[in-house]
Amino acid sequence: MTLLLQLFINGLVQGMPLACLAVGFGLVYRSLKIFHLAMGAEFILTGYILYALMNWFNMGLMSAIPLTIILAVAFGAAIEKGVYLPFFNQKSSAGVTMIASLGVMIIVENVIALIFGNNVKSISTDLEPIYLWHGLKITRIQLIQFLICGICFGGLGYLIHRSKWFKVIWAMGDQPKLVPVMGLPLNTIRLVIMCLAAFMVAVPSVLIGYDVGLEPHTGMSYLLTASVAVFFGGLDRYWAWGIGAICVAILQSVVVWLFSGEWISFVTFAILVFVLLFKPNGLFGVRKRMEEE
Amino acid sequence: MKKLIWTLVILVVVGVFGGRAWWLYQHQEIGDNIVKIGAVLPMSGIVSDSNKKIVATLNVAKDIIEAENLLGNQRISYQLEDGKYTVKDSLSAFNKLIMDKPNAIIVLGDVPVYGLKTRIKENKIPTIALITGTADITKHNPYLFRAFHANNVLAEKNSKFLLDKGADTVAILRIKNNYGDDMANTFIEKFEQDGGKVLINESYAMDSLDVRPQIAKILNTNPKAVFITGSGTGYIAAFNQLKENAYAGIVLTESAIMDAEVYSHITNNAEGCYFATAEYNFEQVPTFKDRYQKAIQEEPDIFTAFTLMTMQVLTEAIKRGGTESEEIRKALLSLKDFDTVMGKVTFNADGELYLDSLSIKQMQPDGTAKIIKE
Numbered sequence: 001m002t003l004l005l006q007l008f009i010n011g012l013v014q015g016m017p018l019a020c021l022a023v024g025f026g027l028v029y030r031s032l033k034i035f036h037l038a039m040g041a042e043f044i045l046t047g048y049i050l051y052a053l054m055n056w057f058n059m060g061l062m063s064a065i066p067l068t069i070i071l072a073v074a075f076g077a078a079i080e081k082g083v084y085l086p087f088f089n090q091k092s093s094a095g096v097t098m099i100a101s102l103g104v105m106i107i108v109e110n111v112i113a114l115i116f117g118n119n120v121k122s123i124s125t126d127l128e129p130i131y132l133w134h135g136l137k138i139t140r141i142q143l144i145q146f147l148i149c150g151i152c153f154g155g156l157g158y159l160i161h162r163s164k165w166f167k168v169i170w171a172m173g174d175q176p177k178l179v180p181v182m183g184l185p186l187n188t189i190r191l192v193i194m195c196l197a198a199f200m201v202a203v204p205s206v207l208i209g210y211d212v213g214l215e216p217h218t219g220m221s222y223l224l225t226a227s228v229a230v231f232f233g234g235l236d237r238y239w240a241w242g243i244g245a246i247c248v249a250i251l252q253s254v255v256v257w258l259f260s261g262e263w264i265s266f267v268t269f270a271i272l273v274f275v276l277l278f279k280p281n282g283l284f285g286v287r288k289r290m291e292e293e
Numbered sequence: 294m295k296k297l298i299w300t301l302v303i304l305v306v307v308g309v310f311g312g313r314a315w316w317l318y319q320h321q322e323i324g325d326n327i328v329k330i331g332a333v334l335p336m337s338g339i340v341s342d343s344n345k346k347i348v349a350t351l352n353v354a355k356d357i358i359e360a361e362n363l364l365g366n367q368r369i370s371y372q373l374e375d376g377k378y379t380v381k382d383s384l385s386a387f388n389k390l391i392m393d394k395p396n397a398i399i400v401l402g403d404v405p406v407y408g409l410k411t412r413i414k415e416n417k418i419p420t421i422a423l424i425t426g427t428a429d430i431t432k433h434n435p436y437l438f439r440a441f442h443a444n445n446v447l448a449e450k451n452s453k454f455l456l457d458k459g460a461d462t463v464a465i466l467r468i469k470n471n472y473g474d475d476m477a478n479t480f481i482e483k484f485e486q487d488g489g490k491v492l493i494n495e496s497y498a499m500d501s502l503d504v505r506p507q508i509a510k511i512l513n514t515n516p517k518a519v520f521i522t523g524s525g526t527g528y529i530a531a532f533n534q535l536k537e538n539a540y541a542g543i544v545l546t547e548s549a550i551m552d553a554e555v556y557s558h559i560t561n562n563a564e565g566c567y568f569a570t571a572e573y574n575f576e577q578v579p580t581f582k583d584r585y586q587k588a589i590q591e592e593p594d595i596f597t598a599f600t601l602m603t604m605q606v607l608t609e610a611i612k613r614g615g616t617e618s619e620e621i622r623k624a625l626l627s628l629k630d631f632d633t634v635m636g637k638v639t640f641n642a643d644g645e646l647y648l649d650s651l652s653i654k655q656m657q658p659d660g661t662a663k664i665i666k667e
Contacts, residue, residue: 003513010505119342120502120526122558130537137509139537212502213558215526221500256506262469262496264506 002135004257011253013142015246016149017204021226022233022241023156024201029227030173030235031193033094037101038079039201039226040219041108046072046202047209048112048216051121061123061210069202076198079104080191088190105219112216121214128211145207152203156196157238169193170238221265225252228272234282244282326367328616330607331395331418333386333405336375340402340499340524342554343596347401347423348373349589350597353581354604363608367616376400380408391416396616397607403427403472406437413437419610419622421603424596427475431644436618438625438644440603442571442651444476448483450569451545454653454666455518460543461489464516466507466531468523469496476522476547492516499525508534518543521566529558536562543567548595556660563656567665572650573598577634578605602633606640 021043028036049071053064083104087097128139159166172179172189180186208222225248233244248271255267275282332351335341355369374390376383383405390398398413398420400406406422407430413420414434421440422430428445431437455463463484467473473496481491492514495507504527511519519542521531528549535544544566549555551570556563575582575593581601585593593601607621609631614624625644630637636650654662 003509006509006513007506010509014503113337117342118338118340119554120529120558122529125533125558125560125562127533127536127562130539137538208502212530213526215500215502217500218502253506256495256510260494260496261501261504261507261510262498265498 004254006136007253007257008250009136009138010142011250012246013138013146014253015242015249016146016153017208018222018225018229018249019153019242019245020149020200020204021222022229022245023153023238024197025223025226026230026235026238026241027169027193027197027200029230031169031176032084032088032190033176034084034101035094035098035227036197037098037220037223038083038104038108039197040223041105042072042076042079042198042201043205043222044112044214044216044219045075045108046205047123047214048116048121050206050209051116051123051214054123065206068206069199072202072205073195073198076194076201077191079198080194084194085187085190105223109216109219116214116216118216123210123213139211141207141211145204145211148207149204152200153242156200157242160238165192169196173236225268228268228275231282232271232275234285236281236286237284240282240284243284247283327370328364328367328397328611329370329372329393329395330397330399331372331374331390331393332399332401333374333376333383333390333409334399334401335378335405336373338377338379338382340378343401343552345589346591346594346597347600349585350593350600351399351604353584353588354601356584357578357580358604358608364611367611376402376405378402378404380404383408384412387412391418396611396618397421397621399423399603400425403430403475404470406430407471410434410437418618419625421607423603424599426472428479429643434644436622436644438606438640439646440599440606441646442569442648443645444472444479445483446651447476447547447569448479450651450653451480451520452484452487452489454567454569455484455543455545456487456489457666458518458543460516460518462492462514462516463489463518463520463545464492464511464514465494465520465522466504466511466535467494467496467521468525468527469498470523473523477520480520497523497527497531499523499527501525501527502530503534504530505534507531508538512538512540516542518545520545522547524549524555529555532559532562532566550656551595551662553591553594560660561658564658566656567653568656568662569651569653570595570662571598571635571648572652573602573635575601575634577632581634598634602635602638605633606631606638 025036025039028034050064050068053059083100087100128141131138160170229245229248230241232248233240251267252264255263334344334347336344351371358364372390372393374386376386387409398418400409400420401423403425406425413436417436419436421438423440425441426444428443431439465477467477477494493511495511497504497507546566546568548568548570550563550568582593610621610624614620625640629639635648639647652664653666655665657663
């Protein structure tokens with residue numbers, strides 16, 4: 001029973017960074033209608049920026065993190081200005097933009113491998129303090145991940161429901177064509193969405209990178225898991241992305257209780273197929289009227 | 294204007310390809326005095342970092358062979374192809390290699406060798422399976438020779454060592470590929486034959502960064518020893534995350550821990566762990582170490598040693614039998630107690646390597662390994 005609880009806690013802790021990643025994917029997918037594959041590039045690039053700042057420029061962890069996040073957000077803005085917006089202005093199809101997004105990810109992944117090598121990079125090899133409670137273990141960095149990502153996820157959710165500007169971002173996902181009609185600056189809102197998404201990806205990237213290290217080819221795996229979390233929870237409810245992420249992370253962790261560790265990625269795709277087949281709107285999805293679709 | 298741009302583009306393309314073709318023509322090595330050695334190596338992909346030391350060793354070995362005139366007037370020409378440590382890419386690389394009719398081939402790693410073993414047999418070119426542990430992989434394949442310690446040989450040594458230490462229950466955490474499966478299976482077979490019990494056999498993906506769920510499951514069985522085997526980021530994560538849990542039992546692993554790159558991510562978390570490995574002595578080739586360090590500014594390690602040994606046995610086989618593939622194969626089989634950097638080397642009729650030096654080492658706090666048991 002302790003093992004099951006331990007696996008559950010591991011999953012719960014991993015669920016929070018995944019919830020932030022799900023927001024990074026979901027915001028862009030819902031509001032800009034782009035299957036944001038370049039999010040994988042944002043994820044890996046952020047970790048490597050932190051690594052470079054600390055190892056090449058000898059910055060301390062606490063000063064490197066804010067600069068890393070600023071640079072990561074700038075990268076998100078660059079993707080919008082350099083890739084997504086030109087395609088949007090040309091009225092390109094979603095498929096074309098997705099291929100361009102995939103291109104960004106492959107380029108970034110390979111450039112990182114070229115500069116830093118294919119091997120793993122560790123930001124810290126120090127042992128993390130461990131907290132014990134009735135035989136259950138959690139490391140300090142896991143706890144920090146849970147808290148910081150929880151604050152980011154909860155904070156943005158609050159803003160989306162309370163702030164006028166953030167409400168516009170959410171509303172854009174429902175009626176994107178109404179934004180310019182209402183005299184709102186569409187390009188600025190698009191840019192804000194991309195920056196917000198980049199921020200929500202940068203925070204877990206830094207924390208995960210610090211905890212388990214960096215590897216240039218992991219972006220796609222995190223991106224897929226985050227997208228599954230969004231579709232699993234339901235695309236049209238912000239909180240459902242978080243619930244979806246936590247459920248996916250817990251299932252991935254708990255699967256080890258019954259089966260071998262090699263089945264972890266199987267769970268992700270089994271959930272995706274299940275959702276697409278039986279709950280296409282996700283667990284908490286909103287059923288729309290035909291004219292809304 | 295458009296015409297001018299197109300003309301320029303065409304000129305540039307023709308220039309680049311034409312130039313390359315001319316360069317290749319000028320630099321092609323033709324003649325009876327060239328010994329062609331092909332190699333399928335992980336030049337890109339997740340394990341490509343090990344490639345640097347392998348290529349450096351091959352080049353230094355070539356320089357020494359030619360400088361010392363070990364092959365008379367014959368010169369070695371390498372053709373290196375990228376197998377990316379996958380079966381698919383290794384097959385493409387191998388197919389490309391054999392077009393050039395190499396005299397011998399080197400293939401690095403269990404996954405590529407496993408995928409190529411039928412093609413090797415069909416093409417009848419003597420092939421050295423470098424750093425390939427899968428048990429019996431050379432069996433029934435007269436053209437395949439191993440240049441590494443076989444998993445079943447390690448299993449025997451590991452099993453005996455653990456039982457001598459009183460660790461009769463073991464949990465295994467292995468990489469999920471042919472190598473990890475074979476390493477675990479050969480160990481389980483031997484260990485249970487010797488009276489031990491394997492409580493759990495868990496796996497991780499080569500690119501895993503987090504193996505905490507597997508470690509929680511393993512520790513839940515209260516093993517007296519944990520056997521971590523494999524490579525890649527999952528291997529590193531396994532050590533670091535096992536140490537997080539303050540595991541107090543015996544940690545057994547393999548020579549991958551001595552890879553400087555791997556160790557730099559594990560450091561003190563590997564302290565005290567044991568592994569079975571072959572001994573090597575670079576003094577056997579006096580100028581090698583200096584030349585190697587000059588080439589890549591790194592200390593040579595066990596993987597360097599096995600690569601150098603590969604070139605030593607191939608050189609000797611060519612010296613004895615000539616450059617015909619069949620003659621090289623026969624000459625490799627005739628090597629008995631041949632002196633190499635790995636000590637005395639013999640291949641049995643199956644192309645299996647017999648090494649006379651295998652010992653158990655323990656990782657020390659300073660990152661070196663100390664022999665515990667011969």
